Amino acid sequence: MNDYFLPREKTVERIDELCVRLFELWCEERKLVPLAYLLHCWPLTGHDTVVVKRLADAMSDLCQFQATKLSARESALVREIIGNAREIIGESLPRGARAANGAGIMWARVRLAKAAGQVPAFAAADFLDGPL
Known part of the structure; x- marks a missing residue:
């Protein structure tokens, strides 16, 4: 395996860990709307940019359109997913900009x-x- 893919693979693993945490949390609390956003694009099928971008877009849409359904802890996890995903796909957020x-x-x-x-x-x- 090339060294180029190693950081990307670790970042995808981190994204997957965060998604598992959110999945368990939202299932436990029966938050169907955020869960639907997550299940639309997760579990990840690889570390290619299209799959990761789909996840980042869905989580950004969740933050933008359903922000009231998220707790502060959940919002932080979602923002971390978006940040890691944008790092993989090469899109950076402007400093101080909202994730969504x-x-x-x-x-x-x-x-x-x-x-x-x-x-x-x-x-x-x-x-x-x-x-x-």
Whole structure:
């Protein structure tokens, strides 16, 4: 294995540990909405950037649209997941910026859709789903 992948692999393991903690916490407390966001993109199937980006986007959406459903402890865990995921995919958050940035996430999804050749339907769905 190349040394390049070792830090990424450890970061993915840390993300997975945090997701397990959140999964157990949300199952115990029966918080269905945050659990649905998590189960939409977890468990991770590898350490490629598309899978990790999907998790970061889902957790960012959770922070943005369902912030009232999260305790301070849960918010900290979610922000740590987002930070670790952004480190892997090479996106950095501006200093002092909130973790959930809906417009930035939307445009990142559109860029990924362009690469996959799915621009019209994917972009239209994103524009209709959330606020700008």
